[in-house]
Amino acid sequence: GFRAASYLAELLAGVVPGVEARYRRWYAAQWRTRWLVTAIALGLSGSPRLARRALTGIGRHPDALEPLLEVNSGFRGLVSVPLRTWSALAGV
Secondary structure: OHHHHHHHHHHHHOOOOOHHHHHHHHHHHHHHHHHHHHHHHHHHHOOHHHHHHHHHHHHHOHHHHHHHHHHHHOOOOHHHOOHHHHHHHOOO
């Protein structure tokens, strides 16, 4: 919510044509990203074997969850998640 309010305030502070449309596109993109992160989490938790591997990997690298939380909150793009995070989720 704070990220959305901050972005909207940024748009409103400048003289930008089409503020409402820009904000709606940004907001929709945020929800698509959240849906994808949720789908990944559900995919991992849907299989006991994958869930165990992910938990083992995250247990070894607990800092690997931070990038995914940043993606989910809108502070980071999904493409910026480091390979180390994906490796940890894969149990490597």
